[in-house]
Amino acid sequence: MGDGIREIEVKYRVTEPDTIVAALRQHGVELSAPVRQDDQAYAPAGWTYGQSKAGHSFARLRTQDGRHLFCVKRPLDNELACAEHETEVVERDQMHAAILAMGFQPTVRIIKTRRTGRLDGMSLCLDEVRHLGTFFEIEMLVGDGRLAVDVQRDLDRFAGSLGIGLQRCTETYDSLIRAALTVGV
Structure with a gap:
């Protein structure tokens, strides 16, 4: 993703994927x-869950279909509105070591099965996430000066137009998994 491009999304818990x-x-x-x-998620050294993510860079190392993707996201307006940079890497283990050398700390592993579609510039994702259940994400890449909350309102309006009951969620998968795994600890 080039400079100035932001990935803005809305996310919903799903009880009936069909x-x-x-x-x-x-x-x-x-x-x-x-x-x-x-996905292996990484946080900057010194950051802990419960602190704001805005203004901090977070890394992700994803393996999908034998390909490894390294991504850095920097939440801007909120957790689901990020500047994002992603590239393919050859060796996952070497990239993991490089991420650690850059000062990131591993947080949680996110394993999911994803189905995707596109409509009117929106990426639509139906995710079955281990430890969490099913989620529906709507993402859009935005390069202009639009406010993230305005884009999220438009995406939410589209979700509402589907005519099905959706429960909006404002946290990222890593935060949700961390919370799910630490309940009762």
């Missing part, structure tokens, strides 16, 4: 076949 698939189909969207994503 209703989303059917609603998207009515909008002409056929979701892809499921793919498995294995």
Whole structure:
């Protein structure tokens, strides 16, 4: 992603995935076949869960279909509105070591099965996330001066137009997994 491009998203907990698939189909969207994503999340040294993510850079190392992707996200307005830079890397283990050498600390592993589609500049993702359940994400790449909250309001309006009950969630998967795994500890 180039300079000035932000990934802005909204996320929803899903209790009935088939209703989303059917609603998207009515909008002409056929979701892809499921793919498995294995993500290791990293936080900057000194940052801990419970602190604001805004203004801090976070890394992710993803393996999908034998490819390894390194990504750095920097939340701007909120956790789901980020400047993002991503590139493919050859060796996951070497990239992991490099991320540690850059001062990041591993946080949680995020394993999910994702189905995707596109509509009117939106990326639509239906995710089955280990330890969490099913989620629906709507993402958009924005390069102009639009406020993230305005874009998120528009994405939320689209989600509402699907006519199904969705429970909005404002946290990232790593935060949700961390919370789920530490309950009762």
